[in-house]
Amino acid sequence: MSALIQLRDLSFSYNKGKNNQVDAVRHLSLEIEKGDFVGIVGVSGSGKSTLLYLLAGLLEPDCGEYIYDDKNITKISESRKAALRNSDFGFILQDFGLEGDRTALENVCLPLVFSKCRWGKMKKKARAVMERLKIDDLCGKKVNELSGGQCQRIAIARALVHEPQVILADEPTGALDSENKKILMNLLSELNRDGITVILVTHDVSILSECNKVYKLNDGEIETVKK
Amino acid sequence: MKTLYLIYKSCSKHFAKEIFLILQITTVIILLNTAITPFVNNFRLERAVLKGIPENAVYCSRPTFYYEGEKNEDPFKIFNADTRVENVCMTYYTSGEVNGLKADILLYSKGVFDNFSSVLKNGHWTYDTSGIYLNEALQKYTSGKRVSVDVSDGTLAFSDEYSISGTTNKEDIVYRIDVGGSAPEISQIAVNFEYIRNISTAHTPFLAIIPFDFDGRPDLLSSLGGSVLVLKSGVDPNEYVSDLSEKSYSGQLCLLSELRENSRHRIEETYKFDSLLAVLLAVSAVFGISGYTYLKTKSLQKQMGIYKICGCKNTAYAKIILLTNLILVTVSSLAAFLLRNIISLGEGNDSAASFLISITFIVFICLAPIIITLSSVKRLTFSELLYFGD
Ligand SMILES: Nc1ncnc2c1ncn2[C@@H]1O[C@H](COP(=O)(O)OP(=O)(O)OP(=O)(O)O)[C@@H](O)[C@H]1O
Ligand SMILES: [Mg+2]
Numbered sequence: 001m002s003a004l005i006q007l008r009d010l011s012f013s014y015n016k017g018k019n020n021q022v023d024a025v026r027h028l029s030l031e032i033e034k035g036d037f038v039g040i041v042g043v044s045g046s047g048k049s050t051l052l053y054l055l056a057g058l059l060e061p062d063c064g065e066y067i068y069d070d071k072n073i074t075k076i077s078e079s080r081k082a083a084l085r086n087s088d089f090g091f092i093l094q095d096f097g098l099e100g101d102r103t104a105l106e107n108v109c110l111p112l113v114f115s116k117c118r119w120g121k122m123k124k125k126a127r128a129v130m131e132r133l134k135i136d137d138l139c140g141k142k143v144n145e146l147s148g149g150q151c152q153r154i155a156i157a158r159a160l161v162h163e164p165q166v167i168l169a170d171e172p173t174g175a176l177d178s179e180n181k182k183i184l185m186n187l188l189s190e191l192n193r194d195g196i197t198v199i200l201v202t203h204d205v206s207i208l209s210e211c212n213k214v215y216k217l218n219d220g221e222i223e224t225v226k227k
Numbered sequence: 228m229k230t231l232y233l234i235y236k237s238c239s240k241h242f243a244k245e246i247f248l249i250l251q252i253t254t255v256i257i258l259l260n261t262a263i264t265p266f267v268n269n270f271r272l273e274r275a276v277l278k279g280i281p282e283n284a285v286y287c288s289r290p291t292f293y294y295e296g297e298k299n300e301d302p303f304k305i306f307n308a309d310t311r312v313e314n315v316c317m318t319y320y321t322s323g324e325v326n327g328l329k330a331d332i333l334l335y336s337k338g339v340f341d342n343f344s345s346v347l348k349n350g351h352w353t354y355d356t357s358g359i360y361l362n363e364a365l366q367k368y369t370s371g372k373r374v375s376v377d378v379s380d381g382t383l384a385f386s387d388e389y390s391i392s393g394t395t396n397k398e399d400i401v402y403r404i405d406v407g408g409s410a411p412e413i414s415q416i417a418v419n420f421e422y423i424r425n426i427s428t429a430h431t432p433f434l435a436i437i438p439f440d441f442d443g444r445p446d447l448l449s450s451l452g453g454s455v456l457v458l459k460s461g462v463d464p465n466e467y468v469s470d471l472s473e474k475s476y477s478g479q480l481c482l483l484s485e486l487r488e489n490s491r492h493r494i495e496e497t498y499k500f501d502s503l504l505a506v507l508l509a510v511s512a513v514f515g516i517s518g519y520t521y522l523k524t525k526s527l528q529k530q531m532g533i534y535k536i537c538g539c540k541n542t543a544y545a546k547i548i549l550l551t552n553l554i555l556v557t558v559s560s561l562a563a564f565l566l567r568n569i570i571s572l573g574e575g576n577d578s579a580a581s582f583l584i585s586i587t588f589i590v591f592i593c594l595a596p597i598i599i600t601l602s603s604v605k606r607l608t609f610s611e612l613l614y615f616g617d
């Protein structure tokens with residue numbers, strides 16, 4: 001069986017063709033199996049976030065191929081990519097990407113709004129996930145009234161609510177203290193044991209022990225650290 | 228439900244901006260409607276003249292009746308007896324105000340005939356003689372009292388006592404009655420459209436306005452019936468009018484040229500201001516709604532980065548903005564539609580056509596900014612969407 005995610009010679013540049021062109025990802029090849037726990041490290045600006053955006057189909061690569069679950073993502077339409085993000089990918093953004101003037105519950109519901117989930121079931125599902133992350137007491141609170149750590153967990157709840165196959169986490173421990181970091185890592189390992197593929201971007205070397213594969217990005221080029 | 232939720236989320240707090248915009252659009256529709264009404268009406272008159280009204284026509288405004296006793300009199304008698312008149316047609320009329328003056332509103336167009344012929348084509352009518360005017364030939368048979376008529380697909384059948392059959396003339400309001408017998412006689416019947424107006428719900432907009440102050444009794448204006456006299460070819464309408472003594476008939480005659488001049492005069496003098504107003508309103512509406520759409524698109528861009536991560540399709544973006552504008556325009560149009568009968572600006576006699584033109588204009592300016600903004604958004608990359616405004 002072929003790997004869940006296959007990247008072949010993938011490149012991406014911002015502002016392509018202009019004089020401020022940035023080659024964020026260069027000729028990158030990578031294979032990720034279903035159930036892997038992958039860590040991606042690298043200095044700031046090395047292209048980690050860009051790689052995650054490419055994996056989620058949010059950016060169009062300039063060249064190369066991206067195969068996900070035997071589907072050539074570089075070739076499918078924008079709306080099929082959107083459907084795939086809605087069914088298979090859970091994204092935890094570096095700066096959370098929450099709607100500040102909305103309640104935590106509304107934020108967690110968002111992926112379900114774009115799915116086929118029935119209107120009546122949405123809140124129930126969101127509450128269940130929030131209970132699991134022990135943030136159900138934050139349900140009715142507006143996001144911009146919450147602390148960074150609380151926001152972080154709401155962002156995680158949002159990434160989990162639609163039961164994705166792959167979790168793409170961009171520095172999820174950034175805003176957490178060591179204790180909460182531990183709780184989060186336990187949660188991610190738990191999800192990983194349930195068969196969910198986790199791809200984790202981080203600066204923090206201490207949390208890499210959970211990963212079965214670790215890659216390092218250097219100025220857009222990849223280097224295997226642990227396999 | 229979900230789309231409505233997304234629309235609700237994209238709206239401002241307590242719908243403040245939206246309510247303001249609805250008020251603006253409603254006002255624009257009402258005022259625009261008022262401003263363009265005379266232009267639309269003039270256009271209709273010109274078209275009616277082009278299509279239907281013969282150049283050698285004279286317009287006559289006459290009372291349907293003055294007093295009870297005069298009800299049974301044939302008001303066309305004088306014209307029917309006049310050899311210079313080829314045809315007498317009734318016109319639909321109503322009354323209104325022009326520059327504070329009560330005015331007789333005359334109407335003569337094929338569209339009217341089409342409208343009414345559907346009313347007239349089928350049904351069973353019982354008219355008293357104030358409802359149907361019979362000329363002398365027909366009066367022989369009906370003795371001018373009551374007539375009941377069955378109309379089926381344009382064919383008339385009178386009550387059993389009279390073996391008269393007839394056909395409607397599509398080109399005119401006059402019914403031709405063919406009386407059988409050894410010496411066939413062709414006769415005509417004219418219908419009182421005041422009567423029909425009262426039984427039909429669909430009001431037909433007027434075409435032209437001729438101010439009248441009938442014998443200083445404006446209360447009589449509501450019972451004024453207009454008619455068109457089609458003169459025999461070769462008869463000069465101008466001479467005909469000056470020839471006819473005022474006392475010999477009850478009413479007032481005017482020429483087609485006067486009718487047109489009146490309409491043009493209204494546009495040139497009275498509605499110079501209105502046309503200016505229409506242009507100003509159009510400009511203000513363009514800025515109002517396109518500004519709103521532009522700002523909304525911008526604020527949605529930040530949200531859209533988040534939405535995209537959660538699996539929202541690009542088309543949802545367009546759908547939200549499009550539907551919001553659609554709801555705004557629908558609510559405003561509805562409000563304008565309800566209000567235009569209450570707040571009657573100008574002469575208060577707008578037509579469905581001018582109202583439709585106003586709304587079409589608004590819908591158009593609502594769509595234009597969306598297309599422009601969306602095409603510019605398509606070029607933005609994901610990170611530009613996500614970190615927009617940061
Ligand atoms: N929208 C953009 N336009 C132009 N250049 C960009 C854009 N986003 C990122 N870059 C550039 O691309 C390179 C990779 O950026 P990326 O965000 O992937 O780095 P990163 O590894 O996630 O960094 P960090 O650890 O600070 O989050 C950087 O040099 C950055 O300046
Ligand atoms: Mg980053």
